[in-house]
């Protein structure tokens with residue numbers, strides 16, 4: 001019987017397979033950041049172990065890094081200690097690191113792909129759940145805990161329990177104004193935050209094939225929000241074109257050998273998935289979340305749901321709790337929900353195409369007076385590219401704040417946080433209670449919706465802007 | 477890792493679904509570089525509310541958490557497991573755990589037990605009406621026992637063996653170092669390396 005993409009990549013990395021034990025898998029790329037690694041390095045030190053493969057390991061600083069005054073010492077002493085700890089560990093164990101101020105610094109899941117380190121058919125891990133992002137290249141990529149970080153540092157392998165496979169087939173064309181973010185939010189709303197549990201998802205179908213690499217990363221990034229082990233997309237010409245010429249992409253004969261291998265990384269026609277989900281792309285619309293988990297989402301054109309609408313008692317209670325926390329009335333049109341802040345950034349939507357999309361909406365427009373908008377590029381490279389294209393000027397002219405690269409308000413470990421009760425339209429991936437700051441309220445949206453929301457001060461899509469501008473023109 | 481064989485203790489019924497790791501331990505606690513000292517961060521936002529179940533005097537000293545479905549979703553932070561352990565929990569029972577959280581818990585000797593939602597609800601009503609009710613989580617027999625409840629649970633044999641013996645994964649893997657070296661010798665040349673390219 002044929003094998004799925006995920007099974008092929010898995011099989012190619014089995015170091016040891018013994019009945020009754022989990023497979024021991026080789027790890028091709030291990031990404032580190034400051035938050036989940038200190039205790040792992042401590043463990044190595046205590047046991048007198050080394051990093052087995054420093055040449056397959058790379059660290060960057062992202063979660064704690066400030067996005068203002070990056071040339072000054074970091075104000076928060078605890079954040080400073082954590083960053084210094086990573087630097088010390090990297091130096092002691094011989095791991096390559098990109099620190100604040102370095103041109104390759106940025107959010108770990110933006111840095112790996114842009115360096116060309118994330119490649120088809122590799123196994124990629126990081127002490128971070130959004131490692132699923134790298135699956136966009138046909139890599140088997142998953143988030144791990146600190147004990148596993150230590151395990152990979154010491155052995156370059158992981159014992160892993162078997163997974164099940166799920167195909168998410170999206171056929172057709174995405175309607176105008178509907179993005180990869182809307183697609184994945186709709187998928188999560190459909191299968192639920194636990195729907196992917198134990199599965200590696202493979203996104204397939206014509207709508208997926210027509211996505212750019214950056215859009216594919218947005219989709220795979222949020223696989224974890226459906227509870228999945230990983231998300232993957234088969235590599236194709238789009239993937240190869242993205243990789244060609246990147247600093248760590250193979251060169252010369254290696255490139256040819258690599259591409260030949262990469263072309264084999266597709267699910268065989270006679271392979272069987274454990275579960276399949278079909279989605280008609282043409283039915284998708286801009287999608288936003290109203291609740292406190294990423295599965296609590298709805299089309300922007302709909303209303304805040306009534307808890308009674310949910311048949312499942314757990315979901316009903318969850319909806320009640322969410323509406324209370326979010327300060328929302330059931331039945332309110334989502335388009336009437338006013339926001340205080342807008343955040344464009346994160347490993348979901350902090351790449352150059354995302355910034356271009358937000359800037360295109362903001363060009364010649366103003367952020368509403370009562371709204372604070374933060375634009376935080378996913379990496380220094382993304383920032384430099386944006387500046388070269390003049391996008392930073394568009395943002396600042398519109399009244400948004402253009403910041404330095406990092407995770408920033410995605411999780412508020414640095415000073416970029418919401419105040420209690422503040423409401424934010426965010427291009428990040430989690431709307432959990434307090435995620436963007438204690439008491440903060442998050443609506444997950446696409447970059448386009450984020451920008452339109454900033455202009456109107458309430459949840460909106462770019463099409464709402466053209467209407468308004470048309471009205472203004474008629475009145476004038 | 478400490479061994480886990482069997483544990484008996486009073487319980488905290490946490491009747492909520494989708495308790496994510498941001499609730500279990502908020503991000504600002506993640507700046508610590510140790511594995512200990514997270515107990516005050518556990519459910520920090522909810523604990524501000526005096527009526528939150530963990531704050532009630534009769535729940536003090538409880539060691540078994542009985543949670544709703546999708547417990548531990550979200551971030552991969554192992555700090556969530558450390559916080560539960562630092563606070564004093566030895567076991568968490570739920571009908572569904574997020575994968576990464578579950579993996580982390582079992583690596584640290586915090587036993588996460590999957591039981592059907594009906595059984596979880598029976599444990600909820602038992603421990604809600606009687607805070608002194610004890611729950612036994614018996615890994616040897618793979619069984620949860622409480623007044624009126626005897627429920628067996630599944631756990632992978634290999635994981636169970638490691639927990640029962642308190643074995644460290646890394647030492648086990650390193651016993652197979654020769655397999656790793658053999659695999660490394662066959663890796664294709666085109667595979668990426670992180671060392672700076674000249």
Ligand code: SF4
Pocket residue numbers: 062063107108109128130346347348406407410411428429
């Ligand atoms: S941007 Fe957000 S989700 Fe991504 S790695 Fe940083 S904190 Fe995690």
